[in-house]
Amino acid sequence: MDYETFAVRVEALRGRLYRTACLYLGSQSDALEAVDEAVYQALRALKRLRQPEYFDTWLTRILLNECHRELRRRRRFSPAGEDAIPETAGPDAYDGLPLKEAVGRLPEDLQAVIILRFFSGLTQAETAAALDIPQGTAATRQRRALELLRLELREEELS
Amino acid sequence: MNRKEEYEALLLELQQTPAELEHTVERAWKRKKAAGRTRRAWLASCGSIAACFTAFVLLVNLSVPFARACGNVPVLRELAKAVAWSPSLSAAVENDYVQPIGQTQTENGVSATVEYVIVDRKSLHVFYTLEFDDELGDVYADYDYGEIHGWSGDAGSARLESGELNELGIDFVEQDVPDTLELTLRVYARGGDDGAAPAEEIWDGDALFEAPAREAPDYLAELSFRLEFDPCFTAQGQILPIDAEFTLDGQSFTLTEAELYPTHLRLSLHADPDNTAWLAGLDLYLENEHGERFEKSLNGISATGDPDGEGLGTFWLDSPFFSRGQQLTLHITRAKWREKEGPETRLDLAAGTAEYLPEGVRFLGAERYPEGWVVSFAAPYDPVNTMYSPFGSTFRNEAGTTGSISQFSHTFGVEDPATGERTEEDTLFTEEFPLPDLEGTVVYLEPDFDRISNFAPAVAVSIR
Numbered sequence: 001m002d003y004e005t006f007a008v009r010v011e012a013l014r015g016r017l018y019r020t021a022c023l024y025l026g027s028q029s030d031a032l033e034a035v036d037e038a039v040y041q042a043l044r045a046l047k048r049l050r051q052p053e054y055f056d057t058w059l060t061r062i063l064l065n066e067c068h069r070e071l072r073r074r075r076r077f078s079p080a081g082e083d084a085i086p087e088t089a090g091p092d093a094y095d096g097l098p099l100k101e102a103v104g105r106l107p108e109d110l111q112a113v114i115i116l117r118f119f120s121g122l123t124q125a126e127t128a129a130a131l132d133i134p135q136g137t138a139a140t141r142q143r144r145a146l147e148l149l150r151l152e153l154r155e156e157e158l159s
Numbered sequence: 160m161n162r163k164e165e166y167e168a169l170l171l172e173l174q175q176t177p178a179e180l181e182h183t184v185e186r187a188w189k190r191k192k193a194a195g196r197t198r199r200a201w202l203a204s205c206g207s208i209a210a211c212f213t214a215f216v217l218l219v220n221l222s223v224p225f226a227r228a229c230g231n232v233p234v235l236r237e238l239a240k241a242v243a244w245s246p247s248l249s250a251a252v253e254n255d256y257v258q259p260i261g262q263t264q265t266e267n268g269v270s271a272t273v274e275y276v277i278v279d280r281k282s283l284h285v286f287y288t289l290e291f292d293d294e295l296g297d298v299y300a301d302y303d304y305g306e307i308h309g310w311s312g313d314a315g316s317a318r319l320e321s322g323e324l325n326e327l328g329i330d331f332v333e334q335d336v337p338d339t340l341e342l343t344l345r346v347y348a349r350g351g352d353d354g355a356a357p358a359e360e361i362w363d364g365d366a367l368f369e370a371p372a373r374e375a376p377d378y379l380a381e382l383s384f385r386l387e388f389d390p391c392f393t394a395q396g397q398i399l400p401i402d403a404e405f406t407l408d409g410q411s412f413t414l415t416e417a418e419l420y421p422t423h424l425r426l427s428l429h430a431d432p433d434n435t436a437w438l439a440g441l442d443l444y445l446e447n448e449h450g451e452r453f454e455k456s457l458n459g460i461s462a463t464g465d466p467d468g469e470g471l472g473t474f475w476l477d478s479p480f481f482s483r484g485q486q487l488t489l490h491i492t493r494a495k496w497r498e499k500e501g502p503e504t505r506l507d508l509a510a511g512t513a514e515y516l517p518e519g520v521r522f523l524g525a526e527r528y529p530e531g532w533v534v535s536f537a538a539p540y541d542p543v544n545t546m547y548s549p550f551g552s553t554f555r556n557e558a559g560t561t562g563s564i565s566q567f568s569h570t571f572g573v574e575d576p577a578t579g580e581r582t583e584e585d586t587l588f589t590e591e592f593p594l595p596d597l598e599g600t601v602v603y604l605e606p607d608f609d610r611i612s613n614f615a616p617a618v619a620v621s622i623r
Contacts, residue, residue, distance in 0.1 A: 007184045014180055019173040032179055040187040047528070065579040072580070099165040118166070119173060151162045 001052050009055050010039055017063050020120045024067035024111075026104055034070060038063040060122070060130045064112065091148050102149055110145035113138055118153065238275060241286055241324045246453070247422050247478040248284060251277050254481045256421055258389050266380035268292060269346050274324065278388050280335050280396035282422040284328045285342065285386070291321050295348040295379070302327055305341030309334040311460055330423075330460050336393050343383045347376035368530040368595050395480075396420040403620050407494050408612040410434040414489065414620050421480045423456060426489065427473050430465060437470030439608035440495035442542055445476055445622070447484025453477040470497070490617035493542070495608035504550065508532055509600040517549045517606045523573065523589065531595040532602070537573045537587045546588050551605035554594055567592045 001009075014035065021031035021038075042049075042059050049058055085093050087107045094102040103114055116127040117138075128138040146153070160168070235252065242248035251257065256277065263272040270290040277284040291298055298319050304310070312329035319325055329336075399417040406412070411431035418425040424445070430438060441462070445453040455461055456475040465472025479487060505514045506522065513522035516536075523535040541547050546569045555561045568591045572584030594602055 003188070010184050014183055015174075015176055018176050018180055022173055028177055032177055032183075035180065036183050036186055039183045040190050043184075043187045043191050068578070069580055099162060099169055119170065149162060151166060153163070153166070 001046055001049065001055070005052075006043065006046060010042075010059070013056055013059060014039075016120045016122075017059070020060070020063060020115055021067055023100070023103055023115045023119055024064075025070055026100075030070060034063060034066045038066045041066070054129075057126060057129045060116070060120075061132075064130065089148075091150050094148050095150070099149065099151075106145055106148060110141050110148070113141040114145040114149070117142055118151075237324045238286060241326050242277075242284075245422075245477070247480070248277055250478070250481040251421050256392070256481070258392055260384075260386060262384050262386075264382040264384065266382060269298075269380040269382070271344050271346070271380075271382040271384075273342070273384050273386065276386065276388065276392075277422060278336055278392045279420040279422050280393055281418070281420050281425075282328070282330050283336050283340070283388075284326055284422065286324055286326050287344070288322060288324055289319050289344070289346065291346070291348075291379075293321060297349045299347055299349065299376070301345040301347075301376075301378075303341075303343040303345065304329065305343075307334075307337060307340065332460075332463060336388065338388060338390070338393065340386045340388070341383065342386055343381055345376075345378045346380045346382065347378050349376075368528070368593050399623060401622055403622075405618060405620050407438075407491060407614070407618060408496070410436055410438070410496070412438075414622070417622055419478065419480055421478060424453065424476045424478045424480075425473050426476065428465070429472070430468060430470055432467075434499075436496040436498045436501075436609075437468060438465075438494060439470060439497045440493075440541075441471070441474055441491055442493035443474060443476070443489060443491045445479060446488055446490060447479060447482055448486040449482075449484050451479070451482050451484060453479050453482075485623070487622040489620040489622055491620070492614055492617045494612045494614075496610050496612065497606065497608050498610075501606070501609045503603040504606050506534060506602050506604065507600065508534070508597075508602060515606070515609075517608050518610045520549045524576075528593075531593055531597050533591060533593050534602075535589055535591040537583075537589055539587055546590075547607075548590060549607055551607060553605065554597070555603050556597055556599045557601045557603075558599065560598060562595060562597060564592045564594065 017035045017038065018031055021034040022028060025031050025034060038059065041062050045062075049055060085105050094105070097105065103111060103119075106114060112131055113127055116122045116130055117124065122130060124138055124142070125135055127142075128135040131138065133141075238257065239249065239252055242252055258276045258278060260273045260276055263270060265271075268291065271287055272290075273285060273287045275286045277286075289298070289300065298321070300317060300319055302313060307329075310329045310331050313327040317325065317327075397419050399419060401414045401416055403414045404411065405414065411434060413429045413431075415427045415429050417427075426443075428438070441455075443455060453476050456477065460475050462471045462475065463473045464470070502515045504516055506512070506525065508525040508527075511522070511524055516522060517538075519539045521537040523537055525532050525534045536549065538547075538549055548567050550564075552564045553561055554564060570581075570589050570591075572581035573587050573589050574581050
């Protein structure tokens with residue numbers, strides 16, 4: 001893939017990347033930084049992308065790695081305390097929270113599916129590919145996350 | 160607001176993207192270019208940058224004559240900043256060992272002034288400023304020194320700031336510094352400030368297998384200077400005969416002589432032909448009776464080969480030329496060895512295994528590409544040079560077919576293959592390089608060293 005193509009593909013994808021990072025990290029500046037880092041890492045490793053048709057998924061995964069890295073870094077400085085919602089908690093635990101915060105406090109595996117599927121606009125197959133999980137698992141996690149958030153969406157309503 | 164309305168509102172909120180997002184590709188491109196330049200110049204270690212700031216801060220704050228000199232003469236303050244990376248050059252400035260030049264040339268709105276030189280019998284440092292319009296974007300200069308031979312030093316393409324004092328250095332290994340030098344600065348600009356990738360640069364992906372591509376720049380100005388050096392300066396330097404024998408880890412050496420110049424000091428070692436290993440590296444420093452230390456050179460040449468063998472024979476250090484000490488002792492704290500009959504490093508790329516790696520180096524793995532393989536290693540930082548290359552620049556396969564390694568990449572730490580997280584950034588670095596057109600899956604590399612010896616206390620050799 002040459003520079004021009006890379007630039008065009010990133011341009012088409014950058015809004016989605018930003019939205020993903022924004023929900024993961026909660027702040028605009030951190031999201032912008034994560035997107036910058038992901039695009040830079042992708043540019044460095046472009047030669048290793050053997051199937052350009054998977055560029056979007058590949059770059060999304062790089063971004064997710066960056067977001068996880070930032071979240072790990074934050075946890076080192078501020079370990080999870082009373083803010084954490086137990087993984088076994090039901091929808092009641094999320095009811096009082098604004099949606100953005102509720103998404104941010106979902107269990108990690110459910111959160112990833114929700115962000116990619118409902119805010120970044122990936123299809124279920126793309127979501128599964130980006131997270132390297134079977135499509136059935138993505139569907140199960142999507143259903144569980146929607147239940148916890150008490151959010152009812154039809155396919156045609158997805159972003 | 161119910162959850163669905165909240166969802167729609169949040170989607171709308173997320174549609175608002177910051178303006179900076181539009182330039183993310185350009186920022187990545189610029190960063191990659193800068194990293195490429197850094198990678199190619201990896202010998203100028205991070206340690207030297209830290210030393211530069213430390214040295215300047217210490218000198219300005221602790222040395223009364225130095226601070227006074229800097230305070231009284233504004234231009235000298237700039238010169239002091241420009242040489243802060245080098246204790247030897249800082250001492251030269253402190254002792255007024257500077258030849259003013261003051262020549263200016265102008266072309267196409269670009270003006271260059273050679274302000275000073277610091278020169279002795281074997282080394283030349285030129286200090287110059289460039290004035291240009293900021294709208295030109297990133298401005299670089301290539302250097303041409305005319306007909307000179309046997310030199311090593313700056314060849315150019317350094318990015319320059321308008322009005323800032325820049326330094327370029329040339330070391331002469333065998334020959335002496337000539338009486339005059341024809342210096343030409345060829346100045347060019349790249350990119351402007353529109354954030355666009357420069358048109359002159361050929362996009363080459365990650366360029367793991369291709370040599371870095373660069374088209375000849377369109378020079379804005381060619382500014383030539385004829386520099387004549389004061390013989391008082393170019394005569395400076397003396398040879399101190401020593402002839403001191405010592406052993407390191409069972410290997411015998413003679414420290415034959417020291418060459419003392421204002422800008423640096425060279426130590427010549429002669430290795431006993433009966434030694435079983437070549438000397439592949441030394442960590443060393445000099446100390447005088449006042450406790451002043453003179454460390455291994457961090458910029459420019461730090462060591463050169465022994466003409467009688469494959470090991471290193473001459474070591475370059477900071478100069479005690481301007482120090483008040485009468486006594487001088489060499490202290491050796493660490494040596495790297497390459498056994499004379501030592502095996503090559505053998506990698507089985509398919510199995511991911513390695514044999515006969517240099518001490519402390521770990522084989523991380525190999526990836527296959529249509530053009531060849533890329534191999535990566537983890538290695539501990541060197542105490543002085545920070546990052547280094549543990550292998551030579553050729554390889555061979557089992558059939559004996561040889562190839563060249565055209566580039567090495569170095570990054571801090573080691574990447575966890577499962578999480579992508581970089582770990583051990585304080586202790587290890589990763590070296591990665593391509594093996595183009597390799598046939599088969601077994602490759603042999605020439606290690607620069609096999610083992611390392613640490614000496615505590617340091618091995619001490621009296622010089623004077």
